[in-house]
Amino acid sequence: MICLINPFITSAERYGKEIGDIGGHQMPLGIYYLAAVLLRDGERVEVIDAEAMKLVHEELVKKLKAAPPALIGITSTTVAFRNARSLAELLRRELPGVPIVIGGPHMTAMPEPTMRTGAFDYGIVREGEEAFSRLVRLLIHGEGVPAEIPNLWRAAAGVVTPPAKVEYLADIDTIPFPARQLCGDLSMYRPPVGAFKREPVMSLITSRGCPYQCMFCDNNTFGRKTRFFSAEYVVREIKELVGRYGAREIAFLDDTFVLDKKRLHKIFELLEKEDIKFSWTCMTRANNLDFETLKFMADKGCWQLRVGVESGNQKVLDFIKKGITLEQVRNAAAWCKELKIQTTGFFMIGHHIDTPETIQQTIEFALSLPFTDVTATINTPMPGTESYEKARQYGSYDESDWTSLNYWTPVFVPKGLTREFMLEKQSEFYRRFYMRPGVLLRQLGKIRSPRAAVLAAKNAVLGLSFIKRKK
Structure with missing residues (x-):
């Protein structure tokens, strides 16, 4: 048996505050893709999403000791890495001799420091399907040699060995659909309250990589070149989601779902021939949108878009290499309002060249747009990004935790700003956006079930305490 683990992390650790379940839980599709490849290879696989299951390390290890696996794989982001490492160290003590593999965004961004912790025997960077499949054949079946496996780091006796080559998959259509059948309870996964209209709602990725150069974005895992699953592949997977799992809504999680408009049209033309209909949401960029495309999307069931704006100052947008203009954002928001597509704008406070004036401009810009929702986070330079490389040049950066x-x-405070000021402005952003009668009425309009009402109430209480705490 091979065990793939998404380690436990609390909502307080992930979001900086305890928010319970209102932030939703997204299915970690990465390890379900790995599981699908191993099943195709004839292996026995178990997936444990300890975060969604709220399975703390000790309980997880107890479960594994009852039926020890032959190999353990752990995925991790940077924010979850401390937990991933502590889990690996506990597994080493309790299950000596079982190889432990680390993968995911943090390993890709910081491979050598990750391997030098001594918690892992192997690490896989970038995409893991081919490398993990070959590593399983090596460790379990004695086939091949480690030096020939792409993307594979090794650690033994204090010596860390990098891969001879690092590569991306050329044809992602060869990857089987994520092995969702291994999840015993798909109801664990749903977007945050207000981000879906109908249940069951399931997530789907139809491409890998992003061609844009945003300095804050870590694209090392999938690269700066977009590789698309074919329209036919996407339609087959959607048919499985609808037919096998009863999906009534789909959340497309691609960074740029609308990038290839020809493929977008083909996907829904094929779905129309199959008479498959569902409501859906997606992420996109303002510069990829035009009225005709948005109308097509609305006609095909799109009811919500998530759009990265980041700043309301054009010089800041140019500095972070966002590749959009404020005018493109205004147009996209106006078109969505006309077509009755709900829109969430994503903003960040504390860009490298942000000043009190540019942050205020960002707040005022957001208030001027007909967005349904906003998310205003703190700019956080992540390892592996240009933002990370330049952080100390433009301010103070604390990565001790x-x-x-x-x-x-x-954790990053630009020159001329303070931590307290950034938090105050974040609170002001939310307070001024949501404490408007029209916006409050739109929030009430999202409540479509008793469960949604409970979550909305929790969300309101959390939001009020958040505003009051930082006001």
């Missing part, structure tokens, strides 16, 4: 790299804690 990686659990603070959660986008809500000011």
Whole structure:
């Protein structure tokens, strides 16, 4: 048996404050893709999403000791890495001799420091499907040699060995669909309250990589070149989600779902031929949108878009290499309002060249737009990004505790700003946006079930305490 683990992390660790379940839980599709590849290879696989299951380390290890696996794989982001490492160290003590592999964004961003912790035998950077499959054949079946496995780091007797080559998959259509059938309870996964209309709602990724150069974004895992699953592949997976799992809504999680408009049209033309209909949401960029495309999307069931704006100052946008203009954002927001597509704008406070004036401009810009929702996080330079490399040139940066790299804690403070000022402005952002009668009415309109009402109430209480605490 091979065990793939998404380690436990509390909502307080992930979001910088205890928010319970209102932030939702997204299915960690990465390890479900790995599981699908191993199943295709004829292996026995178990996936344990300890975060969604609220399974603390001790309980997880007890479960594994009852039926020890032959190999353990752990995925981790930077904010979760302390937990991933402590879990690996506990597994080493309790299950000596079982190889432990680390993968995910943090390993890709900081491979050598990760391997030098001594907690892991192997590490896989970038995409893991091919490397993990070959590593399993090596460790369990004695096939191949480690030096020939791409993307594979090794650690033994204090010596860390990097891979001979690092590569991306050329044809992602060869990857099987995520092995969702291994999840015993798919109801564990749902977006945050207000981010879905109908249940069951399931998430889907239809491409890998992003061609844009945003300095704050870590694209090392999938690269700066977008590789698309074909329209036919996407439609087959959607048919499985609808037919096998009863999905009534789909959340497309691609960074730029609308990038290839020809493929977008083909996907929904094929779905129309199959008479498959569902409501859906996606992430996109303002510069990828035009009225005709948005109308097509609305006609095909799109009811909500999530758009990265980041700042209301054009010089700041240019500095962070966002590649959009304020005018493009205004147009996209106006078109969405006309088409009755709800829109969430994502903003950040504390860019490298932010000043009190540019932050205020960002707040005023957000208030001028007909967005349904906003998310205003704290700029957090993540390892592996240009933002991280330039952080100390433009301000102070404290990375002593990686659990603070959660986008809500000011670990980076630009010159001329203070931690307290950034938190005050974040609170003002939320308070001024949401404490408007029209916006409050739109929030009430999202409540479509008793469960949604409970979550909305919790969200309101948390929001009020958040505003009051930082006011």
